[in-house]
Each structure stands twice: as structure tokens, then as C-alpha cells.
Amino acid sequence: MSKIQLSDVVDKLFEQFDKINDEKLSGDQLKEQLERTKSVVHIAKQITETARLGLDAQLGRDNMSENTELPTMLKLGQQK
Numbered sequence: 001m002s003k004i005q006l007s008d009v010v011d012k013l014f015e016q017f018d019k020i021n022d023e024k025l026s027g028d029q030l031k032e033q034l035e036r037t038k039s040v041v042h043i044a045k046q047i048t049e050t051a052r053l054g055l056d057a058q059l060g061r062d063n064m065s066e067n068t069e070l071p072t073m074l075k076l077g078q079q080k
Contacts, residue, residue, distance in 0.1 A: 006051055009044045016040045
């Protein structure tokens with residue numbers, strides 16, 4: 001599994017921006033880079049949404065008391 005950091009995602013997005021901003025690209029090469037950029041942006045969005053979900057979960061957990069009852073779907077890995 002990849003150990004990518006959010007800073008790596010940002011770097012990759014800027015790399016893709018530089019690639020599609022290259023004035024030497026045209027025609028099929030530009031179309032190929034644009035398609036690749038769409039894929040990178042889609043994956044980056046999923047990575048950042050997952051990171052946000054993890055952060056929100058941790059912040060929520062930090063604000064709960066020990067007696068807080070979690071919804072069943074959030075009790076992953078816990079014994080019933």
C-alpha cells in the first residue's frame with residue numbers, strides 16, 4: 001500500500017498543471033495529458049475526502065464522552 005502524504009497529492013496536482021500548461025503540447029498529446037489530469041484530480045479528490053473523513057472522525061471522537069453510543073456502522077472491528 002502506498003504511503004502517500006497529502007503534500008505528495010498537492011505536488012502531483014501541480015505537476016499535472018505544469019504538464020497541461022506546456023505550450024509545446026498540442027493535439028493528441030494535449031488530449032492525453034488532459035485525460036491523465038482528470039484521473040489525477042479524481043483520485044486526489046478521493047484521497048483528500050478520505051483524509052477529511054478521518055480528521056472529522058478523530059475530532060468527533062475527541063469530543064465524545066466514554067458513554068457515547070456509536071451507530072452500529074461506526075463500530076467497525078468492535079465486539080458486540
